[in-house]
Amino acid sequence: MSDPATAREQVSVTPGPSPHEVRDEATRNELRKAAVWLGMASAIALIVLLIQPLLIIFAGLVFAALLDGGVRLLGRVLPIGRGWRLLIVCLLTIAFLFGTFYLAGVQITDQVMQLRSTIEAQIGRAASWLSSHGLMPGVSDLSGMARQALSSVGRVTSWLGTAAGAITSLFMIMVIGLFVAMDPHIYERGLQWMIPAAQRTEFALTLRRMGETLRRLLAGRLLGMAFEGVLTAVALWIAGVPMALILGIMTGLLAFIPNVGAFISGALMVAVGFSAGVHTGVVAIVVYIVVQTFDGYVVIPMVAKRTVDLPPALTLGAQIMASALFGILGLALADPMTAMVKAAMERRAERLEEDGATPSED
Template identity: 50%
Template structure:
């Protein structure tokens, strides 16, 4: 009978307390380590959610700026890329200056009147319901009015957040400029941290994500401009109160598909009925016409060249991201879902290509 002798003292090659000799235990320990690492990364992502969203916002708006300079390149290809980017930034800055100087006073005055108009309409709706035999015993009018005004307050705070959340907006703006000036630098730097066999796959995925983001945001900007200008022009032509504010809210809320349109439409209709039944019905018609044009012409035209996201998927992501991360998460839900969808599709294609057998033909 052979007896194995154990060393009496520890040495450089002797087993340590963390060494595992059993293969089954070693495999299970590796699995547990992976799951613990995933849970740790998830907890870290939740803890750093706000900075990560700022970075993602910089990527998204960098793609928007890049799309603008590419559009200018089609018209003036002889201009250097830096000049084209500067023109895009100057155009955005000029729009903000116009919005603050020329439209700021009028819109601020109209925004101050909006809560009173909404509360008046809620009171009128309650009286109309009671006159038609609809009991309101189960509802508290003040509670309903406060909830409606609270929703309006969230919308106006979101509008004011464009100017009030200066720090976040400024960081996103600076990051977007860095990303758009040297996109290859950051893409190569991130790819360098991946295994060598995955770098080409990441490059292709990043290029596809960039193209999808540019088209998605270009379509979103076109929709915002069409909805905002058309709403303002039609309401102003009919003499609807607060036409400028409603047009601006409609244009800004168009950036949030599925959620923005019902909110802006509800506000528009309530303000319209404050001026009478005829004006209210006109506002309903304006809402239907504007949304029909955007939904049946602009959105399908852009969706053919983007990630083609399912509406229910986008709505669910907006609800989750808006609840977890506020207005910034709500704004970025659509681009984040588009990037995740492209990454999953690329990974699925890669796995299918790896599993597909090599077919050989013999004579």
């Protein structure tokens, strides 16, 4: 029998299960919430630590999308297996690069050396003129500022600072892209396996949309690069500007990065033009303006209708942030990243419209 004094005493009992009662549903819910937050924090820390390898893997996926686009295009005219079409695309690419640099190798090498010395001389003249008018620090102070700025570059971009690192990274990108392009469905199935079964259909549709967007973007970039490079080289050669071939090749390569690449190629073109005289420099400026105007108002709108329509301000903002965070590799991959994110968000908006949950109806 219980003690009457104990029965009359009022006590306060804390409700709810204790932390060690894992079998309780409320405890398991709290543990799941804590695991989600801990996983997100760990994932962010892991991304920060492994950002450079992740960028190399993403560059390999971009290269795989480029090869896959060529394989799909070749499949429209050659009804053969995918492996044979991929082999033909790789051989054609190697033959084009080898033929270009073999036929014009000596000329390109000479023009590269001339371009380097010309740019260094023009920068020195410009810096001296500005320093003499008090518009900027002296050349020695400018060199010290440049060394200080380069020494402050973070660890993120230091891994690609050497030629050996760049060559190794390029080789890894090509190998990853080649393996993925051989059979992309294997990796797609692997990604789907990591997604909950209820969301796999939507994930597959979003992934396919992102792949199509990336292929269209790269096709448009290649077309624009080829057109801009050939047009620049021919126009400079007709105008008598020195080193027209190497300037055309560099303009075509830099066209892969919109806005920033056009500015850099224009600066090189003008510097080389003024190294041959004031008249040639003015002609180089005219050629640059004509090529960029024609490319901006004729070529890019025509290509954008069949590829990805990225707003210029969005593209430039993404390039600025990617270059500040990830260096030159991030700058080169800013457009593919932006296009894929845009495709995923558009697919999400379409899904909301299909479910009747648009923001205007809420």
